[in-house]
Amino acid sequence: MPRVLSEADVAEFRERLCEAAERLFAAKGPDAVTMRQLATELGVSPMTPYRYFKDKDDILAAVRTNGFNRFAQALETAFASTRDARGRSTAVGEAYLTFAFEHPQTYKLMFDLNQPQEHEYPDLLAAAHRAHATQTAYVKELVGAHVLAGDPEEIGRMYWAATHGAVTLELAGKLPHGMARKVSRQLGKAIARGLRPDA
Amino acid sequence: MPRVLSEADVAEFRERLCEAAERLFAAKGPDAVTMRQLATELGVSPMTPYRYFKDKDDILAAVRTNGFNRFAQALETAFASTRDARGRSTAVGEAYLTFAFEHPQTYKLMFDLNQPQEHEYPDLLAAAHRAHATQTAYVKELVGAHVLAGDPEEIGRMYWAATHGAVTLELAGKLPHGMARKVSRQLGKAIARGLRPDA
DNA sequence: CACTGCTTTTTACGTTGTAAATTTATTACG
DNA sequence: CGTAATAAATTTACAACGTAAAAAGCAGTG
Numbered sequence: 355m356p357r358v359l360s361e362a363d364v365a366e367f368r369e370r371l372c373e374a375a376e377r378l379f380a381a382k383g384p385d386a387v388t389m390r391q392l393a394t395e396l397g398v399s400p401m402t403p404y405r406y407f408k409d410k411d412d413i414l415a416a417v418r419t420n421g422f423n424r425f426a427q428a429l430e431t432a433f434a435s436t437r438d439a440r441g442r443s444t445a446v447g448e449a450y451l452t453f454a455f456e457h458p459q460t461y462k463l464m465f466d467l468n469q470p471q472e473h474e475y476p477d478l479l480a481a482a483h484r485a486h487a488t489q490t491a492y493v494k495e496l497v498g499a500h501v502l503a504g505d506p507e508e509i510g511r512m513y514w515a516a517t518h519g520a521v522t523l524e525l526a527g528k529l530p531h532g533m534a535r536k537v538s539r540q541l542g543k544a545i546a547r548g549l550r551p552d553a
Numbered sequence: 554m555p556r557v558l559s560e561a562d563v564a565e566f567r568e569r570l571c572e573a574a575e576r577l578f579a580a581k582g583p584d585a586v587t588m589r590q591l592a593t594e595l596g597v598s599p600m601t602p603y604r605y606f607k608d609k610d611d612i613l614a615a616v617r618t619n620g621f622n623r624f625a626q627a628l629e630t631a632f633a634s635t636r637d638a639r640g641r642s643t644a645v646g647e648a649y650l651t652f653a654f655e656h657p658q659t660y661k662l663m664f665d666l667n668q669p670q671e672h673e674y675p676d677l678l679a680a681a682h683r684a685h686a687t688q689t690a691y692v693k694e695l696v697g698a699h700v701l702a703g704d705p706e707e708i709g710r711m712y713w714a715a716t717h718g719a720v721t722l723e724l725a726g727k728l729p730h731g732m733a734r735k736v737s738r739q740l741g742k743a744i745a746r747g748l749r750p751d752a
Numbered sequence: 753c754a755c756t757g758c759t760t761t762t763t764a765c766g767t768t769g770t771a772a773a774t775t776t777a778t779t780a781c782g
Numbered sequence: 783c784g785t786a787a788t789a790a791a792t793t794t795a796c797a798a799c800g801t802a803a804a805a806a807g808c809a810g811t812g
Contacts, residue, residue, distance in 0.1 A: 400761090401801075404801070516711075525666050540707060544743070557789065598792045599792090
């Protein structure tokens with residue numbers, strides 16, 4: 355029998371490649387990164403990655419998945435940073451903005467508008483869902499504390515859309531630098547006011 | 554002296570090429586369209602477009618500019634469809650959503666997160682600014698009619714970010730089909746409530 | 753040692769954007 | 783009217799891309 359790759363070997367190589375890919379993507383954008391560069395970075399020949407990933411899209415999906423997981427972790431950490439419902443809300447919101455602008459290329463990749471068929475990558479779906487879950491978790495608390503009134507799912511989506519919109523407008527160059535944070539905070543305040551139970 | 558291209562000739566060719574490009578982009582996405590296809594579509598050789606555009610990015614910028622102008626026109630038409638301030642507000646909002654989902658590829662292109670240096674294309678900036686202007690025009694009326702309180706510029710950006718966020722989340726596959734409209738409407742209502750003068 | 757069969761590398765192909773060389777077409781002048 | 787001049791268009795050519803296919807390398811078993 356030949357030398358066979360263990361599950362761990364495969365996982366380790368995939369991880370190494372993802373790390374390299376993320377580093378290169380962050381530096382130059384994903385389209386500017388080639389399979390050959392990636393392979394050189396890992397010290398292997400250009401075709402070796404194809405043993406571990408179906409094709410370049412598969413690598414992109416893996417990097418996106420990692421991005422969503424790290425994003426989710428950042429939000430979860432912010433959520434756990436305090437016990438106060440309102441404090442958690444602002445902490446998660448700030449963590450969202452911080453992540454987006456500290457890792458703009460990752461964020462761009464995660465929410466790219468020209469992704470292939472996302473449904474072919476269940477891990478990606480799971481990671482994205484995990485991020486979404488924390489986004490709505492703090493809303494549930496706010497509704498529970500009668501700070502907001504309405505369906506937590508729906509309100510969570512509203513906050514998400516508002517924040518995402520501000521972030522992507524700035525990332526697309528449609529808002530001046532630093533404006534997304536301001537707009538996002540204003541939106542957070544206005545929406546909170548608009549959804550107060552007494553209003 | 555040889556035959557020289559008049560200003561009109563150049564403009565006409567550029568327009569023809571943009572039309573073809575928009576059609577092809579709408580059908581298959583911009584990365585899937587090649588210079589050679591574009592040239593074939595126009596019945597010219599692959600290098601001819603380079604007489605009229607610097608490179609492929611230059612063509613993309615032109616298509617984006619057209620997109621923004623048509624987008625702006627759609628918003629302006631909606632704005633002019635009624636005289637009531639609140640009616641205009643909803644009309645513009647609906648027109649925004651309608652445009653985005655009737656021309657998703659155009660919208661994606663306009664707000665793509667991986668554009669080159671936008672500042673090298675002044676026409677594009679002007680078109681984008683024109684669209685933004687209508688987005689804020691109806692807000693000015695609402696503030697004037699004491700329906701909303703605050704800086705119209707800021708409020709305009711808030712609405713824009715909210716709507717754009719909902720749209721792009723759906724276009725990126727992060728929201729189920731049709732959800733953007735719902736979220737956007739909910740956001741419009743909540744923000745309006747939150748920014749009422751009496752609140 | 754040879755055989756087996758997975759892993760990796762090498763080689764090769766079609767396609768891309770576009771630079772450079774070439775051809776074509778049109779106008780002005782002798 | 784033919785011929786030189788020159789803008790426009792085409793043809794040719796090239797490096798780089800993703801990746802398919804062929805070749806080589808290598809670890810264990812008989």
